[in-house]
Amino acid sequence: MGSSADEVREHLLVDVDGAASGAGKKAKIRVQNLTKLSEATGEEILNKVCLDVPEGVIMGVIGPSGSGKSTLLRALNRLWEPAPETVFLEGDDICRLDVLALRRKVGMLFQLPAMFEGTVADNIRFGPQLRGKKLPESEVQKLLSLADLDPSLASKPASQLSVGQAQRVALARTLANEPEVLLLDEPTSALDPISTQNIEEVLVRLKKSRGLTALMVSHSVKQIQRIADVVCLLVGGEVVEVLDPSNLSEAKHPMARRFLELS
Ligand SMILES: Nc1ncnc2c1ncn2[C@@H]1O[C@H](COP(=O)(O)OP(=O)(O)OP(=O)(O)O)[C@@H](O)[C@H]1O
Numbered sequence: 001m002g003s004s005a006d007e008v009r010e011h012l013l014v015d016v017d018g019a020a021s022g023a024g025k026k027a028k029i030r031v032q033n034l035t036k037l038s039e040a041t042g043e044e045i046l047n048k049v050c051l052d053v054p055e056g057v058i059m060g061v062i063g064p065s066g067s068g069k070s071t072l073l074r075a076l077n078r079l080w081e082p083a084p085e086t087v088f089l090e091g092d093d094i095c096r097l098d099v100l101a102l103r104r105k106v107g108m109l110f111q112l113p114a115m116f117e118g119t120v121a122d123n124i125r126f127g128p129q130l131r132g133k134k135l136p137e138s139e140v141q142k143l144l145s146l147a148d149l150d151p152s153l154a155s156k157p158a159s160q161l162s163v164g165q166a167q168r169v170a171l172a173r174t175l176a177n178e179p180e181v182l183l184l185d186e187p188t189s190a191l192d193p194i195s196t197q198n199i200e201e202v203l204v205r206l207k208k209s210r211g212l213t214a215l216m217v218s219h220s221v222k223q224i225q226r227i228a229d230v231v232c233l234l235v236g237g238e239v240v241e242v243l244d245p246s247n248l249s250e251a252k253h254p255m256a257r258r259f260l261e262l263s
């Protein structure tokens, strides 16, 4: 909240030396010359990606299939190991952080929720339990409400949920770790419109109430326009544009324009 899209965009553009253009607003995540080569072909999947994600902002990540969106997101909590000094969380090189601590701070939600065995409450307690903490019933209920779910679901076997409910339980399970950043890789593409709306509302609410920072990959330009503060357009492993979601027609890159059906 609080930043106009223009202001945010200004802080997202990183020059070749890696210094963010503009001054003032802190980058929650900074990506600096991040490259990934395909192990199979040696081709660049990501090519010197530079990007600042300001704190408390929902950044939409869009681009054609195969452009590297998931690969970019997965680097940010070390689902693959980026080179040192290429990804920073509040200025700290993530390669130097304890990987489990990093993943608590930078949570991830995928396209399809994978429920663990047991009840909804068991699923929500999973993260804290790994750290030897048992979440009290009241906390479980709070997390369910936060994810727009009825607290009475707590005792239900997770295997009996609809996909839309399971995705919200997966969100509550991630939120139990009190993340500062959420990485969302097409989190609603398997959901019906109502469940999609529920997830979108939760994300916007978390941003407003907790200053949560989020990066969300979506194939829906409309969805991005509904909830993102700023849009990063990835084409061929490169960030080609950073745009205001209400002004996507300003996109200049030819592939970007084609993707956005502007020309
Ligand atoms: N582990 C891997 N090994 C080799 N190539 C990979 C690997 N992961 C991804 N790729 C390749 O990297 C490119 C980018 O893939 P990625 O999944 O990041 O794209 P994406 O933008 O998320 O696509 P989509 O919109 O279809 O989900 C693709 O060409 C893909 O084939």
Ligand SMILES: [Mg+2]
Residues within 6 Å of the ligand: 069, 070, 071, 185
């Ligand atoms: Mg993907």
